[in-house]
Amino acid sequence: MCLASFGQHTLSGYVTSESGIPLESVDVFLHETHVGVLTDSNGFFNITGVKKGHYHLHVTYAGYHAQQRDIDVMSSIDNLRFGLEQSINELHEVIIENSLEKQDLKNNPLQVIHVDAHFLKQQGGTSLMTKLEKIPGIGSLNNGVGVSKPALRGLNGNRVVVTTDGIKQEGQQWGSDHGLEVDPNNADKIEIIKGASALVYGSDAVAGVINIRPDLPKGKDQFSVGQQATCNSLNESFGSSTYVEGNKGGKWFKVRLSLLRAGDYKVPSDSFLFQTTKLPIYNNRLKNTALDELAFNAYLGISKNWGYWYARASYFTQQSGFFSGAFGIPSVGLLQHDGDFTNIDLPYQEVNHLNLSTHANILINSNWLEIDAGFQRNNRGEVAKPHSGAFGEEATADNQALKLQLNTATLNARYFVNDSNSKKIFGLSGQWRNNVIDGYEFIIPAYNTGLIALYGLGKTKSKNGWRINLGGRAEINYVSFDSTAMPFYRNGTLVGFAQRNVVFETFQPLWALGIGLNKEIKKGLFIKINSAKTSRMIQPNELASNGLHHGAFRFEKGDINLKPETAIQNDVSIIYERKRWLIESSIYGNYFFNFVYLAPSNQFARLEIDGNVYPYPEAGQLYAYTQAPARHYGFETSIEYKVLSELILYSTSEYTEVLNLERDEYAPFIPPLSVKTGLEYIFKPNKKWLDEIHAEVNLGFYSQQNRVPRNDIPTEAYSLVNANLALYLKSGFDINLAVNNVLNTEYFSNMSRYKIIGIQEPGRSVVIGVSYKLKSTPDPH
């Protein structure tokens, strides 16, 4: 029994099912303070020591729709009642809000998708992004397997923002040969916002945002350890991840260590056709595609009635080989087996990412101030012998070709002000980036960038039930780089220095404006409308690239005259959820006044040394960053029907198109029209040892993709079958089995970099995962 001291209040009430049956062990959690309790056998909960202020109370329980309620605490409240509805889709139940705007799925004017660790473990993909591909509108740009970049609605690179713990991940995301520097095992909650999200997330959030957060032991007292192991037949990989976490009296910690080793991956064919030359793939395994990964994450935090604070330290490192046929023109000699399917030989890449950050939420006069501040250091290097010819770069002893170090400092502050009929968020974002270059071959210069942004977002409700979001953002961007010169040699003798870029400095003010509307038109039917004017800051790679981009197989040249990419972006979504049906559909149409793209020029790459012009060795065609008006439009739909209480039939489809209106040409790496249909069986047997069975079969049909830019290769239609089975045991063990590409279909993907050199996508693979969690939760008293 707790005595309410001065200025501290108690929140109590009951959680029942819709029909009034008390629910036990329901998580009741105060978002702002990370303080939580579990309901007792009567469905009763009691949170003590709550200060005066505005709160979001989250009520979550497996199998039911989560609820969130805004509560203004002026004094103790003892009559809170929550009647939870059973949910159709597991994905919709667990998490309710993850976004920086604190908006739940239905109240966000944009289409928002949440997935949790269970979903990720069920999917058999080889990387975090490929595990999300089941969701319409989400894709990944792949360089073989294990290295994949996020793509939202067909856009990628600089137009997608990824945050971890609320801080934008900076890791040369424009580069096309490396993936996200994130431990997939630590991504317990992923929120994907599709559509213009520039107001809060910054001007890069053109296509949307992927927010990644771990499950932290916030809320109640607990201590747990967990371990998971995963094997994938595709690359004979073995992954392991272990964590320890605990919370006592609001002081908590979490530590996780993950390791992954993968060998060369397998493809169905034993040869590939590069242009007109047939080349061998020894033992159906792509030479030198093995990879090693290590990730460490540590958290330390405190939750009190004034709010919470936590700090994070994380480190991710990956070493992965480049397929021997993907560097220069492939030849039989390069593809000869080296006797080992697990070694990483030249050429290879090394990526490591350090992240140190601190996160706080503080109660100030009934309102909340959230502050995220962090430092990131991203190192990305390529180790390769230089071009073999007489003229070119000279290797150093360590064969370090590319070496980029990007240091980023970030500060985000958001102040939430609530009054009786509106909510407001005032935000400040700041970022400083410093990029350092080394190695004998660099594509971008050393640079500094700065950003200061102020934004405001107001939410109100009209008399006829429309929720209206209105916001604006103003920012100043700074970019500068020095002139860079690169030495070139002929047979070991210095020929001279070629200037790679000029001195440049700019201050660029930008603004964005957005309006969002949403309404529950009738019970279970929601409509969302979002419209925004956005301007994306031109990034240093678009201004100053000048070199061979190995991952993209092309020579890329920037342009310092590019102007911020301005667009008008519109989204309309409808969600219908009644009885056995869950239907979600979005259409979007974006108009870019000056879309930035890489235009294939009618020239081969050259370099100039002391007034003499030389062909750039092994570079080929010059691709130049250019701007032109463009249209980006498409749709996503998802229909779920609960056939039986345990059986769900679903079908999703997606289509997207990016058309350059000046050249009448499509953008590269756009996913084709696809329709995925599946059956999901979720059964909770009344067994002592077994908690739940989850089984799923998914048939995906992908149409041909003829909408490709010049010099690209269209892809043909294909169908893929994926299946997975998960057993959740009462002992704390989870067993996951997934079979990808069950029919061993041979196909090319338009989202794969290797399509250009004639490499097919992986064939059938089996993924087995076992995880174990040992948890001790004291009684909720």
Added chain:
Amino acid sequence: MLVVSAILWGTGCNDDNTPSDEDKPTITSVNFLDGTSIQAGGSLNVRITFSDNMELSEAFVEVHDNFEGHKHGKANLKYDGSQILSLSGTSADQTANLLVPNNAAAGPYHLEISVLDAEGNRSDVKVLDFEITQLGQPTYTNLVEAMEVKAGEEFTITFTVEDDVDLAEVSYKLIDHENESAAPISDGDIDLEGSSDLSFTFDQKFTIDNSVQEAELIISTFDSDGNLSITEVEIDVK
């Protein structure tokens, strides 16, 4: 904003009826025999004809060595005859002059040709191989070019390699002729740097099991001038 974008949507539509040209230019003919030998100091004129449906722009004739990362070579220079040719019209006939200097390193070279049209459409790359020879490059003597061996039984390959100045490295690779992408049956390097070797006698024992019908021993020798001589021994396994 919805209204504004609807208007833009309408005006933005491209209503000209000429579809953009996405046809690739082509390399119609190259008068160059794959595998040609050129004596250092000589020259070779490679006549190439190109064509495009609309307008040609540039061709790239890239010449570079195929020594696969070997770092040897001091005095002699690897040859690099890369050049960009300017083109126009729908068909063009151009000659790339490959002038191989006297001191060019002997060895295998690539000739790669590609062409762009005025719209930036790119042809496939045509790859041809040729060889540069030098009077002073390493020479093989007493080498049996084809032999028959018994599966599972040890056999010896022996030959002499000579150079007028100094041998630097002899490397060998025994491969399955039917399965060239498999790991070599046997391979190795013999480093002869540091002393002045005018002659070296190779004497190695090999065994090939019965899974291989035809094998090939590829021998590469560098001299200290950077000249590379490659030769092969065909081995029939009975």
